[in-house]
Amino acid sequence: MKTVWITGSSSGIGRALAHVFNAKGYFTILSARRTSVLQEVQAQLPHPERSAVLTLDLNNYRDAKAWYEAALAPTGAIDILINNGGMGHLGTVSDMDLSVEEQVMNTNLWGAVALTKATLPHMLERGQGQIWTIASILGFFGSPKLAAYAASKFAVVGYFESLQYEMRNAPVHVGLISPGFINTNVTLSSLDPKGQPLGKNSVAQEKGMAPEVLAKKIFAKTQQSNPPKHAIIGGYEKFAVPFKRFFPNLFFKIYGKLTDITRSRK
Numbered sequence: 631m632k633t634v635w636i637t638g639s640s641s642g643i644g645r646a647l648a649h650v651f652n653a654k655g656y657f658t659i660l661s662a663r664r665t666s667v668l669q670e671v672q673a674q675l676p677h678p679e680r681s682a683v684l685t686l687d688l689n690n691y692r693d694a695k696a697w698y699e700a701a702l703a704p705t706g707a708i709d710i711l712i713n714n715g716g717m718g719h720l721g722t723v724s725d726m727d728l729s730v731e732e733q734v735m736n737t738n739l740w741g742a743v744a745l746t747k748a749t750l751p752h753m754l755e756r757g758q759g760q761i762w763t764i765a766s767i768l769g770f771f772g773s774p775k776l777a778a779y780a781a782s783k784f785a786v787v788g789y790f791e792s793l794q795y796e797m798r799n800a801p802v803h804v805g806l807i808s809p810g811f812i813n814t815n816v817t818l819s820s821l822d823p824k825g826q827p828l829g830k831n832s833v834a835q836e837k838g839m840a841p842e843v844l845a846k847k848i849f850a851k852t853q854q855s856n857p858p859k860h861a862i863i864g865g866y867e868k869f870a871v872p873f874k875r876f877f878p879n880l881f882f883k884i885y886g887k888l889t890d891i892t893r894s895r896k
Contacts, residue, residue, distance in 0.1 A: 631680070633705045635659040637688065637745065638715030640667040642814030643764065646845035647712060652676050654849065657705050661697070662715065663687045688715045688741025689733055698748035707756065710852060711749050713742035713763040716782075718820035723777050725823040731778035733825070738782035743789060753802045760852055763790050765808045767867060771874045771881070774889050779820075783808075787860075794859055803857050807848055808871075810864020811838030839864060 634651045638644035640662035652658040653676040660668045661684045668683045675681055682704045686697050701708055716738045719730055742763050753759025768776060769783035787806060794804045844863060851857050862868045874881040 631655065631657050631705065632709040633657040633659065633707055634710040634712065635661065635684075635701050635708050635749075636712045636714055637661045637686070637741070640664055640671060643809070643812060643841045643844060644712075644714040645671050646841035647714065647848060648681075649675060649842075650845045650849045651710075652681060655680075656710075657681065659684050659701050659704065661686050661701075688737040688745075691736060691741045691744035694741075694744035694748040697745065698752070702752070708749055708752060708759065710760045710762065711745060712848075713745060713761070715741060716764065718776070718779050719822070720775050720820050721823035722775055726778065727823055727825060730821050730823065730825045733821070734778040735782050735785070738779070739785045739789070742786060746790075746793070750802065754800060757801045759801070760803045760805065760857070762805045762807060762848070762852065765790075765806050767808050767810050767862060767864065767871055769808055770871045771885070773885075791860070804859075805851065805857055806860040807851075808860065808862045809839070809844055810862070810867040812841055812844055812864075813838045814841055
């Protein structure tokens with residue numbers, strides 16, 4: 631039986647991933663900040679007996695080695711690590727408290743980096759394994775009121791692309807997934823400039839792809855004999871990535887107007 635370790639598995643994409651992998655026979659390690667919520671997710675899995683709860687807060691990423699050792703306890707191996715845990719915020723650069731932006735960077739970037747650094751030697755020693763990190767299409771372009779979030783995703787892409795070069799002749803696959811709009815509560819639980827939950831979701835998120843659909847697509851990629859290095863998954867919004875790359879000035883003008891329209895409707 632193979633083992634998958636999924637961070638941010640208390641809701642949204644992580645929860646959907648846990649259901650898919652567990653249904654496919656993987657021993658599933660569920661990680662997030664709230665034990666009670668993780669236990670609820672665990673109870674609803676297709677095979678809860680093939681799972682374990684490992685509570686952690688990625689903001690405290692220096693504890694990663696202890697988390698890794700705890701993750702090894704159930705089966706003695708980690709076959710797939712999915713760095714999915716993360717957090718968002720909403721507020722202008724001038725309004726956002728620096729401590730909130732630091733928390734976003736710690737959770738989204740350093741949490742994933744620390745878990746990867748703790749797990750990678752084990753996979754190399756075993757001669758197999760996969761490490762997948764959930765980035766975002768905002769890892770390719772910035773967005774107003776999302777500076778720290780976009781920065782964290784830019785950094786995730788840069789860090790793990792660099793690791794891909796280092797692992798190109800190694801038996802460990804390092805993959806990136808950049809979703810577009812996914813119908814989760816990520817905006818709902820994002821922090822305002824003072825660090826308080828927003829308590830409201832965005833229209834774009836509500837109209838996005840179902841997390842269950844995304845989870846199945848991600849699972850399929852982990853099962854390929856030659857998994858992709860970077861997959862951009864979403865609806866029409868995924869075309870913003872090549873648009874920005876080839877027509878950066880035009881993209882800036884159009885995207886700026888679109889975000890102005892969106893703000894005026896709120």
